[in-house]
Amino acid sequence: DQQVKQNSPSLSVQEGRISILNCDYTNSMFDYFLWYKKYPAEGPTFLISISSIKDKNEDGRFTVFLNKSAKHLSLHIVPSQPGDSAVYFCAASARTGNQFYFGTGTSLTVIP
Amino acid sequence: DVKVTQSSRYLVKRTGEKVFLECVQDMDHENMFWYRQDPGLGLRLIYFSYDVKMKEKGDIPEGYSVSREKKERFSLILESASTNQTSMYLCASTPGGHEKLFFGSGTQLSVL
Secondary structure: OOOEEOOOOEEEEEOOOOEEEEEEEOOOOEEEEEEEEEOOOOOOEEEEEEEOOOOEEEEOOEEEEEEOOOOEEEEEEOOOOHHHOEEEEEEEEEOOOOOEEEOOOEEEEEEO | OOOEEEOOOEEEEOOOOOEEEOEEEOOOOOEEEEEEEEOOOEEEEEEEEOOOOOOEEOOOOOOEEEEEEEOOEEEEEEOOOOHHHOEEEEEEEEOOOOOOOEEOOOEEEEEO
16 A cells, blocks of 8 residues: 555646645654655655654745645645656654655646 | 775677676675666566575576675676566665665667
C-alpha cells in the first residue's frame, strides 16, 4: 500500500506564478520529509527537506510546509521558472528505519 | 560533493540474459539503495543494504538479487532479464540517520 501519495500527476503554471505541489502520507512514524526534482534520463536531485519538529522550511524560491495533523506536506515554488519544469517526488522516512518511501511524482510544466 | 556513479547510462539486453548493474559511491556511506522508476509508479525500492554483505528486500525484489562485497559498491543483478524489467534503475546512498539520499544518474535498461 502506498504510504506516500502525490495525487496530482501533472501541473501547469505560468512563468512567474506560484507552483504548489502536494503530498500526503499515512504513516505517523514518518518524521523526515524530502522533495526531489528529476529531469528525464537523469537521477533525482535533492531540493529541500523538513523535519517533523518544524512546520516550514525555506531555501530561496522553494518552501516546504508540513501539516502533521493532516499528514500533508506541500512544496511552494515562487516565482516559477521554465527551468523548474521537471518531475517532483516527495519522500518520507522514519527515524526507526532505513528506508525512504517515495510518492508517484508530479510533472510540473512552467509555461513561458 | 558526494558522487554516486552508475556504470552505464543506457543498456540494451535480450530476454533471459543475466544483467549486472554497478553502483559506486565515494563518501563512505553506510546505506545504499536500488530503485526502479516507471511512469505513474514513482520510485519503487528493490533492495537496500545498510552494511557490507548485508541486504534487505524492498517492495519489489522478485527477479533481482544484490551484492555488496565492499562498502562503496552495490550491485544489482537481474538473474534472467524479462521485458517487464525494462525500466530506469536508480542507485542511491546515504550516511544513515536523517540524511538525504544521493542518487546516481540512472541506467535506462531495455530488455528486448
